[in-house]
Amino acid sequence: MALEGFSLSIVIPAFNEELRLAATLEQLTTCLQHQPWPWEVRVVDDGSVDGTASLVETFHAIEPRIVVQRERHAGKGHAVKKGLLAATGDYRFICDADLSMPLHELRRFLPPLLTDFDIAIASREGASALRVGEPLHRQLMGRVFNACVQTFVLRGIDDTQCGFKMFTAAAVDASFPFVTVDGWAFDIEVLAIARRQRLCIVEVPIEWHHRRESHVSMLRDGPEMLRDMFRIRARFSSREVGRAQGVAAIRSG
Helix, strand or coil: CCCCCCCEEEEEEECCCHHHHHHHHHHHHHHHCCCCCCEEEEEEEECCCCCHHHHHHHHHHHCCCEEEEEECCCCHHHHHHHHHHHCCCCEEEECCCCCCCCHHHHHHHCCCCCCCCCEEEEECCCCCCEEECCCHHHHHHHHHHHHHHHHHCCCCCCCCCCCCEEEEHHHHHHHHHHCCCCCCCHHHHHHHHHHHCCCCEEEEECEEECCCCCCCCHHHHHHHHHHHHHHHHHHCCCHHHHHHHHHHHHHHC
16 A cells, blocks of 8 residues: 555646646656655547657656557547546546646645545636636636636536546546547536545635637637536436436446
8 A cells, every 4th residue: 555545646638738748747757756646647648649658658658657548539528538447546636738736736636635525626816826827808707707607507617617626536437437528618517527426525715817829719619618507407307317427426436
């Protein structure tokens, strides 16, 4: 058993991230190599057409705990689902390739600072959260979208779309096999599934830095995200979802 009694997997969904990923992997290696618990960094290559996979293989040759998982191009949600289900850690952390959350925040998602949870989601909202460098228009669009999410699907969760989330292994196994959304709105679906199963979801206010190179655009991707949100709402009013969650609860129990 590890000194701290747990192991950690960090899952990074990546599509054409050759230019940004090297700095992220260097920072993660520096942060993790002195930790007392077992860890892995699993980069899920979402069918990239650049050198993303080759870059990760170069890191793997030096640090075997950094691995690449190749998947067909299907979207961030698909990559996250495949990566979390393949991960081996007791705790499994989704991490954006741009590392917009400083790594000193990671400890706030792990014992002993955080215990007795199933899912811990980073939040850019709340009095103790700090947004750095985010243009006002992006902040406003994000809050409008979250208001829609709270109105139609998930009341009481302030920030469903931040790209940093921690899951226990049991929470992954109980929820992600039933995720159907492959795109940006997958977070909404997995949290809706988790809430249906009465998993413990907590929000952790963080320091978050805006990156100009972000791949998501509310103008370009917003309509698809809204369509997926309403698909999720419709799905959760159907008997089919109720049956699926019953199976998940039995398996996780």
